Amino acid sequence: MTEEQYLRFYQHLTHHTEEKPLWHLHLAADSPIQFRAVVYCPPANLERLGFTRFEHGLNLCAKRVLVQSECRELVPEYLRFLRGLVDSEDLPLNVSRETLQDNSVIRKIRASLIKGVLDRLDSLARDQADVFRTFYDEFGRMLKEGLVVDVANRERIAKLLRFASSQSDDPKALASLDEYVARMPSGQKRIYYLAGPDPASIAKSPNLEIFRRQGLEVLYLTDPIDEFAFNALGSYQGKTLTSIDSADLELPEASAGAEPSQATGSAEKESGFARVVELFRTALGNRVSEVRESNRLTDSPCCLVNAEGGLSTQMQRILKLANKEFTESARILELNPKAPLIRRLCRLCANNEHEPFIKQCALQLWTNALILDGVTPEPEDLVARVQSFMLEAAEKRSPLIL
Numbered sequence: 001m002t003e004e005q006y007l008r009f010y011q012h013l014t015h016h017t018e019e020k021p022l023w024h025l026h027l028a029a030d031s032p033i034q035f036r037a038v039v040y041c042p043p044a045n046l047e048r049l050g051f052t053r054f055e056h057g058l059n060l061c062a063k064r065v066l067v068q069s070e071c072r073e074l075v076p077e078y079l080r081f082l083r084g085l086v087d088s089e090d091l092p093l094n095v096s097r098e099t100l101q102d103n104s105v106i107r108k109i110r111a112s113l114i115k116g117v118l119d120r121l122d123s124l125a126r127d128q129a130d131v132f133r134t135f136y137d138e139f140g141r142m143l144k145e146g147l148v149v150d151v152a153n154r155e156r157i158a159k160l161l162r163f164a165s166s167q168s169d170d171p172k173a174l175a176s177l178d179e180y181v182a183r184m185p186s187g188q189k190r191i192y193y194l195a196g197p198d199p200a201s202i203a204k205s206p207n208l209e210i211f212r213r214q215g216l217e218v219l220y221l222t223d224p225i226d227e228f229a230f231n232a233l234g235s236y237q238g239k240t241l242t243s244i245d246s247a248d249l250e251l252p253e254a255s256a257g258a259e260p261s262q263a264t265g266s267a268e269k270e271s272g273f274a275r276v277v278e279l280f281r282t283a284l285g286n287r288v289s290e291v292r293e294s295n296r297l298t299d300s301p302c303c304l305v306n307a308e309g310g311l312s313t314q315m316q317r318i319l320k321l322a323n324k325e326f327t328e329s330a331r332i333l334e335l336n337p338k339a340p341l342i343r344r345l346c347r348l349c350a351n352n353e354h355e356p357f358i359k360q361c362a363l364q365l366w367t368n369a370l371i372l373d374g375v376t377p378e379p380e381d382l383v384a385r386v387q388s389f390m391l392e393a394a395e396k397r398s399p400l401i402l
Helices: 003-014 097-101 104-127 129-149 154-160 177-183 199-203 206-214 226-233 273-287 313-322 340-348 352-372 379-401
Strands: 023-029 035-041 058-062 065-071 083-088 162-165 190-195 219-221 239-243 288-293 302-305 331-335
Touching: 003 023, 003 035, 003 083, 023 104, 035 104, 083 104, 104 129, 104 154, 129 154, 129 162, 129 226, 154 177, 154 226, 177 190, 190 206, 190 226, 190 313, 199 219, 206 302, 219 226, 226 239, 226 313, 273 288, 273 331, 273 340, 273 352, 302 352, 331 352, 340 352, 352 379
Parallel strands: 058 083, 190 219, 190 239, 288 331
Antiparallel strands: 023 035, 035 083, 058 065, 162 219, 302 331
């Protein structure tokens, strides 16, 4: 068949006379079952534009006689975007919908189609990067669905996924898991990632500081389904997938070329740090599950991390949108004892008169950490607290102004 014939057949199947498919696949098998198939990938994903979920499948023929239009048993849900036709000599002409669900021939055709499509995507990613990138931008989310539901092909699907990364400042530059593993230092045993609303927001997270210092790459998960997919995958090529905002974070030993992890050299933490932690706990109450010293921060005064086994902020936000009654779990606030602000608070706590100010700073730092994660809690209190700080600063500077 010529490319023109493939195009005309696609337009006949879809009734889109001006549309060209992104790619097509022509399969033929004689053993253990006999079937022929031509499948196409449309150029756009209508689900991304707000249309309802695809409910079509492939046309099924038996001995070149159409027995069912849009047969959804031929491909899994995550390949529901495919259009095309399958013809088999091994199916009876009077096959019913109920028979299709339990038919061994259909199951074998389905397995062959999945393998053929994944092989085709592998070759596109390897030989036609531009075409694959266009496909991934349109249908990448559906592949991530497959990572959750198709256990047998999980590794193959994971190989096709692409993510933004701390390796590049270009948000449009995407990295595969294979590329990440190839760039890993010899002592690294985990694949690190961080979820957030967009790459720019994730790049500002304090949790990334120690990774930048040690030259460790972090994948940015910006799609709501990404974390579900990674939780289902668990590991890749023997490397455990780990969120860098988890409480039980394990870091590899710093490589020889990495920068020192301390932000202030060898400075010791102030003697009043334990008192500051106690005041923070009192001020924050049940807003956080714990306040503790951080071993991951190098410059920022604080960050929020998820309790062991807890859901990330991004995932909790998604669940909150789905269910208004969902209660978000409290997170752990980690303080950097070597940050200039925390060191100053440690000195101030020697005088009991400064304790109310330190508690206000605790609330503000907790709020700042949440804002960096894309959440704005207690906006009225936030505004009042900032205005109070501004007023106090203005009053102390008033003699200079006059």
